[in-house]
Amino acid sequence: MNEKIILFAFMVITALGFTVNAAQLPDDLEWISNPNEPIFASSDAQFGGTFRTYLQSFPQTFRIVGPDSNGVFRHWLLDSRPNLVRRHPITYKWIPELANEWAYGKDNKSIYFRINPNAQWSDGKPITAEDFKFAVQLMRSKDIVAPWYNNYFTEQVDGVSKIDDHTIVITSTKAKNREDLMTTLYDLQPRPAHFYKPKIDKNSDGVDDNFVRVYNFKAEPSSGPYYVDKVKKGKSISFKHVGLDWWGYSNKYYINRYNVEKIRIKVIRDQDIAQKHFEKGDLDAFGLVMPSLWHDKSNGKPYQNGYINKFWGYNQVPQGSGGIWINTAKPHLDDINVRKGLAFAIDFDGMIEKVLHGDYVRKPNGLGVGHGEYTNTDIKPDPFDPNLAADFFARAGFDQVGPDGIRVNSRGEKLIFAVTYSYSAHTPRIAYLKEQAKQAGLELTLNLVDGSSAFKYVLEKKHELSFHNMGTSYIPQYWEYFHSDNAIKPQTNNFTNYSSPELDKLIMAYRAEFDLGQKKAISRQIQQIVADASVIIPGYIVPYTREGYWRWLKYPTPAMTKLTEVMFSPIDLSTFWIDEKMKKETLSAMKKGKHFEPVTVIDDTYKL
Known part of the structure; x- marks a missing residue:
């Protein structure tokens, strides 16, 4: 009987990811804190008041991970919260957030972090090493229904070990140079283990089997200055500041920031109506x-x-991938000639000049800009050329033109594709592309899908063409967009469903490469292959x-x-x-x- 109790206890410890013996702290670590970077806030700042803003649709979930969590509201719940460290917004050097200081292990795989001992969740519970350990446990669980996170926190993050309550070491699965290593590990945010109350049994991974349903509209406590306060489902969400005693103000880079006491977000589905609210004084700022x-x-x-x-x-x-993403899993879009034709039939340059007052700048590369030597500067966007587009369409079998001017093939199928987009304000842009495309015998239909529902639609790979841009980090990432592990599958960012053995090999080499010069060269190779495949038509940057x-x-x-x-x-x-x-x-x-x-x-x- 005692043996069974001991065995069960061991299984519980294993499930929770706890270690019986704490990891050891090497004696020869060189601790870094970068305390002398320039301050970018103002000592004139005043605390108080309510900032009033809006969203165009109510979020489909308050979860920070799992189905439907990758919408606009994610930024409020996850992306805006403190990481262990962050790049200084002027010098790009790493500066403290949750970690006061950090040190690189000699194995080129580990970074040690000393967590700010003042750090607390918005419910008053301390942020400790166990919350970082639970974060890895959560992200690896199949119960969160998030394949990307499952993969990343298994293949990229080896684990988190506790030195003491406020000292941890995070280890990568592969040796990397310091820049890549920090980029891989810096944004491992803690998750409040006490909030999720994991179910424990002999088959449990420590995460509720019904995680997606149970936590769908339960906002976890915040590590940042604001937490979800009041919710009127479908109508509004309010955030409240923890107060002037927020732990973050013990960090010099946080002083005189996050100055408003309350945030009120109203759901206003139409941008024109939102602007009227703003001009009446009901909203404080408007894009x-x-x-x-x-x-x-x-x-x-x-x-x-x-x-x-x-x-x-x-x-x-730095601006991420985007423009028009072509879903190669849809009929005819698996044909390179059709995709090449689309690239020459989409008049982004004309759109910028005629619809956008010439204010925006054409994106030279569908995979983003602002990444320095990671960017292949030899790549240029295809110009609008309806005659050349028509030649490519003819090679794909669309060699006849119907009485309406739209090309057809021998089976009578028309050359017609739907463009999915998420904001009604973008309708004039898509309408312009539609009219110009007719010159090449291409019919584009407009598929406006409201707000966060649009991203869900694209994640589920229902689109033919999707007009959207993605964010990016200082170092570009490719696995989520083009590795075959993410093709066809829903809830992944491979919006084009394009992959190839050659691309898979390069992407994995890119992720593993230690030498920065070689890594940048591989990045440029990947970008060339993607450009040659014509799966993203470069849009614009702002x-x-x-x-x-x-x-x-x-x-x-x-x-x-x-x-x-x-x-x-x-x-x-x-x-x-x-x-x-x-x-x-x-x-x-x-x-x-x-x-x-x-x-x-x-x-x-x-x-x-």
Whole structure:
């Protein structure tokens, strides 16, 4: 009987990922903290107030992983929270977040981290080594229904070992140079083990078998300054600041950031209606990146009267893969001639010039920009050439033109594909591409799918052509987009369903390569193969943010960093604040009919 108890206890320990003996800390580690990088927040910042913003659709889940979790709301729940370290937004050096300092192991596979002893979850529980260990356990579990995470945390992350409650070592499965090693391991965020209350039995992996259902709308405690406070399903979500005693303010790089006390997110499904809410004063800031908004729809009385200011700030943010993703698993799109024809029939350059006021920049490479020597600069986007497009379509068998001008093949099938996109404001862009494509005998239909549902639609590989862009890191990644492990399968980012043995081999070599020069060379090879396959038609890049904001929002000088993507985001770099005195002054002036000078701010500190 005692032997059974001992055996069961051992199985429980194993399931939970606990180690009986803590790992040892080498004596010769060189600890790094980079405490002297420039501060990018302002000492003038004020704490308080409610920042009001919106989403176009209510999230399909509050889970941080699993089905439907990769939508827009993920940014609020996961991407915005502290990592162990993060790149400084100006110098790109690693600076502390959850970890006060770190050290590289001599095996080229391990990094030791000392966790800030003040770090707490928003429910007051301490963040400890066990939360990092549980994060790996969670991400490896089949119960989360997330193949990408299962694979990554098995093939890339060997594990987390506890030195003590606030010291851990994270180990990669492969030896890597320091830059790659940190890039692989830095964003392993802890998960609150006490919140998930794992079910324990002899067959358990420590994660609830019904994880997807049980935690679908249960927001976990936050390690960041904001936590989910109030939810009106389908209508609104509110976040609340932990308070001025938030543990993060013991880190110099967090001081005078995250200054608003509350965040209220309303669901407003139509962008035009959202803009009206903004111009009435119901929202504090509103994105004006789209040329039609900046040039044509932000010149009304609130702007003329100086109540709303306009901001244009340039950045140097690496931009990820995207444009039009071609799903090669759909009929005819597995034919390279059809894909080549599409590349010459899609007039992105004309769209930029005619629809977008020439503001955007054509993306030279479907796999992104801003990655330095990882980028193959020999790759250029195919120009709009309807005659050449028609030649390729004819080679694919679409060699006849019907009475409506659309090409057909010998079976009477028309050359017609649907373009899936997620924002109604993008309709004029797709409509322009549709009209231009007719010159090549191609019919494009518009498939507008609302908000987060669009990404789900694409993840499930239901699309033919998808008009969207993806984010990226400082070092580009390829496995999730083009390895055969992710082709055809739903809930993966291989949106093109394209793969090849040659590409698989290069992708795995890229992931394993220790020498940075060789790794960059492999990256350029991968990009060439993808370009030759014509599975992504390069779209455009936007090297700036443009926003309208009520004059009571204040920010540092200069406002931008190289990595500022949104100036008035309370969860990203978040250096702005609400001047409550000026808010009262402005609202009073509006009642009295008093006006201020119109203001347009252009911060070109980081314009290339």
